[in-house]
Amino acid sequence: MLISVPADLVLPHTLGALWHHGKDSLSLSELAMRPHKTLRGHIHYTSSKPGREGVERGREHFTITVHGDGRRTLRAHCEIDDEPNVLRDVTLTKNQNWDTLDAFVRLSLGDEQQGSSWFYFGDTGADCEGWTHERGRFSEHEAYDERPAIFGTHPIQGDAWHLSVIDRSEGPKVHTFDRFLMTSLDHRGATGPSLVWHDPGMIIEFIGEETITVGAGTFDALHFCYGERGSTAQGSNETNEHPPYEVWVTADGEFVLLKAQVTGYMMTQYELVSLEVH
Incomplete structure (x- = not known):
């Protein structure tokens, strides 16, 4: 037929x-x-540490809805098995320009409720209504002159979305970003969630275009690096120094995480093992 x-x-x-x-x-x-497109994916978290190479240490299941007007929402469920284990549920919405509109984050640490918070971003400031184990119920507002380019909520797919703000018109180049907002400065996102400024800023290098194969298939990819590529710096969670973090995302404008690797004290890898597009 x-x-x-x-x-x-x-x-x-x-x-x-x-x-x-x-x-x-x-x-x-x-x-x-x-009227919309839906993407569903599964990311494996594995260790690169000596004696633990390839051992699964977590996973992330995500759904992305892309609307006809360019709005998009990420829904991510993230699990980190390393003690104390982390469970995180995130809903994050961006407009057609990749500006953050709103978000919700629920966090469990060591199998105990850590907190849950709702975030709203306007033209002149961001608001948070939340509850955490440390602070109890709270409301907070952070003012700014222009919307932060990045709002870090800690899903690995969320990290991939940050790269949409990079201007690639000049080819491979290192870009510098001033302070931006996050839900937690902890490298595992294991505190908060609340509004916190990442004051040191950050550099992101656009390395170029590649074709790569991961568990989910073969894709045209964009290659980036958070931090100084090739640096041997170990980094430290206590001092908020993140080791180099290389990331490959789809080159189709959706910025879906394909794979990533972090060196230094973290020594971990991430890989997209399945993807459905509706």
Whole structure:
């Protein structure tokens, strides 16, 4: 049986994308009428430390919804097994210019509730309504003259989204960012969540375009590095010095995390092992 498919219809990239919501299949008309696109992925966290090479130390399941007007929402469930274990649920929404609109973060540390907070970003400041184990119930506001380019919520896919703000028009180049806001300065995101400034700023290097293969397949990729590439600095969570962090993301404008690696005291790797696009 032959089916006529409209030329402008984009079908799911995987057959698995056809079996959801209790249906055996989705009709072509249902797919064509959707005003949004959905991406679902799974990232493995593995160790690079001597004696633990390749051992899984965590995982991340994420869903991204991209709306017709360019808004996009990330929903990420993150698990870090290293003691004390971390469980984090994040919902983060950006507008068509990749400006943060709002977010929600719920955090568990050592299998105990650490906190949960809601964040709103306006043109002149950010607001947080939250509760944490240390502070109890709180409300806070951080003013700024212009929206921070980055809001760090700690999913690895969230780190991949930060790279959307890099101007690649001049090719490979090192970019410097001033202070920006995060939910936690802890490298595992294991404190808060609240509004905190990352005052030292950060450098991000755009290295170039590559084609790479990961568990989820072969992709055209953009290669970046947070921090000084090739540096042997060990870094320290106590001093908020992060070791070099190389990241590869999809080159299709969605900035989906493909793989990443951190050296120094962290010695960890991340890899996209599955991806569905609806």
